Amino acid sequence: METGKGRSDGVRVTFWGVRGSIPTPDEPQARYGGNTPCVLLSCSEGTLISLDGGMGFRWMTADLMAGKAGRGEERLHLMLAHCHWDHIQGIPFSPMMYVAGNRVTIHGRQSFEGGxxxxLLHQVNPSYCPVPNFFLLRDVGATVEFHEITDPVFHVGPVRVTSLELPRGNRLACSGYRFEDQDLTVAYLTDVEYPLGDPGTSSAALELARGADLLIHDAQFLPEEVQERVNWGHSTWRQAVELGNMAGCRRVALFHHDPGRTDDQLDALEVEAARLARGPEVFVAREGLALDL
Amino acid sequence: MELTFWGVRGSFPVARPHARRFGGNTPCVQVTAEGNHVVIDAGTGIRRLGQRLLSQGCPRELTLLISHPHWDHIQGFPYFEPAYEPEIEISIFSILRDEDKLETLFSGQQHVAFFPTPLEQLPSKVRFLELEEGRPQDVAGFQILTHRLNHPGVSSGYRLERDGLVLAYVCDVAPSRDVLLADPRPGVSEEAFLQELFENQVRLAEGADLVIYDTFFTPAEYAERRHWGHSTLEDGLEICRLAGADHLFMFHHNPERRDEELAILYEEARRMGESQGLNVHVACEGQTWKLERGGLTACE
Structure with missing residues (x-):
């Protein structure tokens, strides 16, 4: 699978981590995969955008090492939904971070005192993680730049990015994203909990997902589970499909699977979710899946 | 004494096909003896241990021994479901730490920027305790001894003794011959401290029935990564020989190590062990072993 190349004839989306909360290297989750969130968008003009830096980021960037990243010539944009462990835990273990010459820009919103x-420095505090600190030191690896998102619209090469804060019950808000490149649109909405469980209440979600060719959406819970998990900061597969229906999306990828969700349960809910779809093609995101838009 | 491996992988959890057979969860070993119960390290393996405990009627008092606070040894704790049960008490032990107290580091792991539930809001009663180095203490029905090891920061191994049976957990540890990685001891020269750290491994494993050892590297890999803080099988064989131990478990497997590669390394290791009268095994996630006076047997 060659994912490192930017594409001039569309956008390739590759799922490297689809699991929520904690990596699950366990048999019941082996088929859909146990790595925490990372999706690579290979866009035009060689632009590479990684959605989140979960454990999948470790393996995605190891794959990039076969190409420009191994020579210290890669340029990568990493967009963080937020800084919970499952969205950042792959970063210190990414081989491309230790190759000088690579450039990585991390986009996200402040969630800790000081930004x-x-x-992210807390993660590589030597008490927890005694790695050469590529965030602070110039000579140990990639040059890392930080972009605190304040303006909702910005550009990454030819890609127009819109980022808005998403509701999360009573928790710190998360960043949702919309990427537009060559008339193609990918929306990434994870770790989102809608007021009253209704995606229609979130103008941010509707705006980001509007007419997307692909909506990647949090589907951590089953509809019957969510009553007991108010304020856990996640959605159900049903809400993901409802947003896809309302926003007129072409495809909906159910994403950020609960660590306890088995492969067989995911097979079953894919069938149920497809039945609810009014327009979009709905599928369960699986590690290793590559889609050409 | 029974032990179960819930996580055997080093550095970070590996949910990839190449690690499926031996397992990808980070370190967690459960040791039980007649209702007494100790868990060593809280890597991602502890998540499924917690679920198993709750499904079987969880003991009200749980004891965790933490070797050191690097991510792969603590990252499972926020997902340890018994910690969310109000009637459960969890005692978390480490070696005496002058700074970077374990409680502060566990609390930092559950800061709201990183995890939804702060440590202080866990429904169970969690307390942090420290063990003085070199002084055996009775904890949860075991006599427990801890000593520092050569690994970045302050880390320690454990020796668990009960009814004449001895289990040693010597992980994470670099060979104590080349580079001092551990935080130095004030007033002790680097050379003298390295020697002390080497002897600590032997003290922990002295006459042990079973030693769980950090065999992260092959010798060639170690030569290129001497500052990472991990050892080879050859180092484990030497410690077991000096300590007169009976069984060695290869543990804390390299995240890049493929199952078929590990199987070959294990076959070689078994032969090398035989030539010095040592039984070598490879730690495999989900396996339970029973240690008795008569010997060690794998449980189904």
């Missing part, structure tokens, strides 16, 4: 950079 995004301080938040």
């Amino acid at each position: 995004l950079k301080e938040t």
